[in-house]
Amino acid sequence: MNRKITILTLGAALIAVPVLAAPGSGDRNATQTRAEVQTRAAEMFAKLDANKDGKLDATDRAAKRAERQAKMFAKLDADGNGSISKAEWDQHGADRAAKRAERGEKRAAAGEAGDGKRHAMRGHHGKRSGHRSMMMMMGKVDTDGDKAISQAELQTAALARFDAADANKDGQVTPEERKAQRGAWRAKRGAAPAAPAGE
Template structure:
């Protein structure tokens, strides 16, 4: 059970600071120093209780924080309870957002269909691409097997991801190398099931 807790803490997040493009610019090249800085920043954000390790306590703290934010978003008048009117308003807002997304997908045509098909395999699993692989990248980061990820272990795993993406070993990950790494991850996760052939 503890292993599952660590997996759900953020399996895929080790890859995020490493391969995310600087400033969100997909055409930017990422240096190893930038990847190391991003990993340190990500670790600090994930270490909710600031004890220098990522473990079940951080997961519980993050869950409590998310629950509090969710409650606050539903409690429109901040009276400490959620009335039927507030609940109904929330439902109406969600329905409106779903309808808006559906319209955007319809306007996008085939591109929207492909994206929806890709996401279908991850329904209900935020960040699911790193969690399905059992003890993938996240548990491998726990080098000493103590069921917690230290900052040093996190950095080591993050830089290993960077180095794996840096195909020509020049200390930089280009957009092309980033795309190639994503392709390898998708291949490892397994392609989405193909549509059945017509007889």
Template sequence: MYKKISFLTLGAALIAAPVLAAPGGAKADTDGNGTLSRAEAQAHAAERFAKMDYNKDGKIDAADRTAKRAEMQAKKFASLDADGNGSISQAEWTNQNAERAAKRAERVAKRAEAGEAGDGKRHGMRGHGKRGARHAMHGGMMAKADTNGDKAISQAEFQVAALARFDAADANKDGQVTADERKAQRSEWRAKRAAPAAPAS
């Protein structure tokens, strides 16, 4: 149970795992020919691993989640500490809240202009639901990538998982994944998520 929860949390915190969730996309297609080769998928996996390994210790684990959180907190503090004196005054806090409220009002106005429903609560709930589903999916894939069960993912494990996703998407086994093959794989995942869970025996 602990392993499952820790990896779900890690997957959510690292947002991560697009390379595990799919064999790659436009960014991975470095030669821009509209298809993804296995070599491109492997290079993209190495790039993603490097970005996710925040503390650069050669593995992805809870320590990276902590490092990422600390980085985000530091950036947030810096954005609040307008004069850079190492502390946040009442005025700085008030200004930040005012700016946030103004941006929120601007987003609401843009949605109204676009003819979208103004029920912010409903939009928020729907958004959180989608993010939660993605995080759960990524968390499950991260757990599967941890083949030795040490609650950490090495670069080798990450590569194996990424290439397994590539091979699964490569329907005709020609060493290339086309946009149509990626679309078919996404449709398959959506169908699996929509399918009712099997009753416990």
């Protein structure tokens, strides 16, 4: 169980690594510098390192989970009396149902009706392959093999992603370079073995 929690903690950091090469503001049309990536990596590490011990491991995962649970309880406990009544629970269910209906209407209006099932199936079948990808990334980021990620390891991984995207090596990653990198990743993941000659 501890190993599983550790992997999930590392996964949170690893998932963040590709994002570091994108602007912190979320503006996909902005150019990102190497210095900005270093700053973003430090900020991401500080956010994930819940107990401030200089590494991301199972302890941080547990702390973040407890924090999320406390927030969820506070959200459900509408009157703040320290307990959740049936009325509060029912209201929570009604709110969730309303949000789902609203999302469904938006998708239908955007011409995406019927896609929900396909997306759900893709998510189900992608779980195992996503776990394998996470483990592979963990091996690359956790360079000393201690099942934890240090700030230096996270920053090194973020800069490696940045450098890979920086095609002309000018210390900046443009939207065009990010788009080219995403295209290369998709092509690599979708590459099929070549058919034998004559087939």
